[in-house]
Amino acid sequence: MSAVPSSATPSTGAAPWYAGLGDFLKGEADAWLFVLRVALSFFITGWLAMRMGLPQPGTAMMTTIIVMHRQSGMVLAKGFYRVLGTLVGAAAALAIVALFPQQREPFLLVMALWIGACAAGATLHRNFKSYAFVLAGYTAAIIALPVISTHPGQVFDSAVARISEVMLGLVVSAVISDTVLPVRLRDTLRAAVRGQYANFLEFVREAVQGELPRERMEQAHLRVVRDAVTLEDLRSSVIFEDPEARARSLHIQQFNQRFMAASTSFQSLHHLINRLMRMDNTDAAQSLVALYQPLGNALQSAASLAPEALATRIHAVHQALPDRAARLREGLADRAQAEDFEVGTGLLLRFTHELEAYVQARAQLLDRVVASDGVEQVHFVRGNDHVGAGLAFIRTTVTMLLLGAFWIATGWPMGANAMLLATIFSGLFATVPNAVRLTVRMSGGYLLGLVAGYACEFEVLTRLDGYALLVAGILPFFIVGPYLTTRPKLAALGLGYAMGFVSILALTNPMVFDPQHFFNDSLSQLTALAAALVSFMLLPSVAGSPWLRRRQMAALRAQVRLAAQGPLPGLRHRFESMNSDLVHQIVVHTTPGSEDSRRLLAWALAVNETGRALIHLRHDVAREPLPGPLHKQVDAAVAALADFFQQPSRHAWWRADQQLRQASDAAREEAGQRGVARQVLRHLRLVRLAMVDDHSVMATYIVATDPTLEELPRAH
Structure with missing residues (x-):
């Protein structure tokens, strides 16, 4: 399996200056079509919310911002999980208010614990499943916090209104993304x-x-x-x-x-x-x-x-x-x-x-005909770190408790708003690496959105009347956010701008122009951003950190123990998918070509090779049992391998090598009489060849004698 030298690369000529013009124009067209779909969803949702007499059309309109995506399938997936998160959050809000209708202190404690648990759940899932957990915490806060101080009995009405507004935004976004020049x-x-x-x-x-x-x-x-x-x-x-x-x-x-x-x-x-x-x-x-x-x-x-x-x-x-x-x-x-x-x-x-x-x-x-007969039921199993989820729980819960305590101590009317926005940012950024930098970028965009919101609300909308003119007045300010999100380097800035602009605009029917409320609301939102930023600075997100990479590497090596001891049904699929997920989690936060990247690759290959060999060995033995003595030696070799990968050391390597030798010798003696012993010998030999390879990641552990004997005092 030889390979050609790395220097064998094709020569390329200089591309003309206009070569990338077509790609640029296509990219711009796709970006503006995306902006068109978002704008249609935003303004149609606002018009319907006002026609239906919903109390907060701005919430429905904000939903279209949160679920916006360039591909229709992503909008539908994001909307589906937002519905789940909204319903679960509404149920949690009703339960918490029912337990503490007139006791703010225990209410805020339980609410903080709930939001922290949702943030922790978000770290254990991928894609929009993670987003559903964030929404479950945010929805509970947005329903319960505004009514707990004044009218706890209105919590059910608040839940119905928020669910209606969110569902309206989701339905409109789904229809627009699926019908207006959709990207499938x-x-x-x-x-x-x-x-x-x-x-x-x-x-x-x-x-x-x-x-x-x-x-x-x-x-x-x-x-x-x-x-x-x-x-x-x-x-x-x-x-x-x-x-x-x-x-x-x-x-x-x-x-x-x-x-x-x-x-x-x-x-x-x-x-x-x-x-x-x-x-x-x-x-x-x-x-x-x-x-x-x-x-x-x-x-x-x-x-x-x-x-x-x-x-x-x-x-x-x-x-x-x-x-x-x-x-x-x-x-x-x-x-x-x-x-x-x-x-x-x-x-x-x-x-x-x-x-x-x-x-x-x-x-x-x-095949044109879809047939499920004979299709194997398999599942892609993810590899998660529950310690990271625990840290997210602590950080989010403490942030909510401190904001709640500040709200109670000062009696600040906008304290609930500050808690709401802090809930969103604490949950959304709990799963990202370098959450401080992302929060800073989002905060910059958010601040620009607040400034744009002020100019739009008090310099433009006060001079207009009717929904058509309202659209004309808002549109030039609004499209900046969605357009910036189409640029990877400016996506966080654009999302922050859009959220800040829509949140501070807070469209109602009829619209109320109150500069004092505007500045108080802006101050509460900036306070929430500052609180989220400080919480990430004091207790940073572990995603992408060297500490978490070390834990993920340990979890990757521990997959060999899963291969050695896990239940055989479905074990191969579980082993391979968890390995892929763990390696992917590590490699996205590792510099390509670095020493960390090479070491990760070396361990991943060693784990895959050894784990697959052990799984096939166990399957062969399950089909045709080995003689008792040989079975015990093979089990001892498998256990020693699992111990070495769990905690690599020179002594663990030497012990695994000795057990592999003994099991191989025993299998060799039985190979002429039993076919399964011959298969077992192949698996053991494959593993041992990898263990003694002085060019592999195991090279630093290879020893000729038991290293523990070298540590014993010499006799005089």
Whole structure:
């Protein structure tokens, strides 16, 4: 599995000055179409809210800002989870007010605990599921806080009004995004599926034919992780947009799981061959290269072949492998060389079987008729850190308690407003790295929005009458925010501007122009932003921090214990998806090409290779039990491996190596009598070759003798 030198790069000519003009114009057109959809949603929602006599049209209009997205599927997904969060938050508000209708102190305590719990829940989920937790906390506050001091009995009316306003904003946003020149998320999903499929097949073909630069081989695992997580994120959102995508959801999950399985097996095979070459076991390595050569020929022009035809080619290669391997094995006289060749043969058989299944899954996605019969039920399991959630709970709860105490002590009429906005920012930024910097950027945009709101409200709207003129007066100020969100570097500034502008405008019917209330409301909102900023400075978000990366690396290594001890049903899917999610969480906060990035990649490959070997070993033993003594030795080796990955040390490595040796010797003695012992020997041999590789991440732990003996005092 050789690779071409990294210097083999194609030459490129200078592009003409106008080459990027088309892309620029297309980008600008997409941005302004997005602004058009947001503006239509915003103003239609406001008009309907006023026509329906809702008490706070501004809340409905703010909803359109919060759920805005350039793709319709994302708007629908975000809206769905906002509905869930709103309903749960409304129920929580009713319950808390019912418990403490006239006692502000215990009410604020329980409310702070609820908001903190919602912020913690947000850190344990991805995408818009996280957003639903934020909304559950924010909705409870927006319903209960305004009425607790004056009219607690109106909490039910407040809940009905807020739910009605939010639902109106969601419905209008969904309809506009789905009908006015929509950008379909399903197109992005289909492109992601096509890209993953074509790129992986081409990667395998180039690798087995020695046409791939070495650095691309090293980075392939990170690309696999990114593609797997991206596809799952898209699938979980597109089901809200497209009925066909909903019907094919299980097929997409199965396609993604088979992709992860095949990529892991291929990487194990690639590293085994490189390892054998470094160990001067070149005969076995060259025999394996000759063994997989027909696979490279089968993948020629794979992108232009129908998946069914390609699956037939791969199946033929898989069927011919045992006979071809037997002939090649005859040329290996050395027992160790023959054993290493058998390890590679087993990996290649597994990989070709998984590659065929992956191609067949692609064929199922292309079928016109959607059939769920025979589709494996799989789930993408996430890897979470509950300590980070605990810190988010403490930070948010303390912030809410301090603001509540300030409200009670001062009797500030706008104290409830300050708590409301602090709830939003504390929840939204609990899951992001460097929350202080993002809060500063959002605050800058928010301040600009407040200034624009003042100019719009008191310099423009006071001179206009009627909804049509109101739209004309607000529109020039409003479109700045949505447009800025289309620019990645200015997205936080644009979102802050839009939220600040809409929040301070607080449109009502009839509109009331009160400069004193305006400045008090502005002060309360800036106080909330300052409180959120200080809370993130005193107790920073752990997302992306070195401390959390170390914990995530430990969790990644602990996946080997899951492979060694977890329940076998569904274990492979759970193992691979959790690995992908953990690696993705770490790599997005790691500098590409850095030492941390290389070490992450090395551990991820070691965990994948060892974990998959242990899972297959356990499955083989479950199908055909081993003799008692051999079973005990294999269990001891598996446990020692789990201990080493859980807490790497030289002593743990030495103990795992000793247990692997003993279990391998015992399995070798039984290999002639029991087929399962031969399979077990292959798995153990594969793991041990990785453990003794002095070019792997385990190299620093390799020792010749038990290091604990070196620490004992010498006899005189």
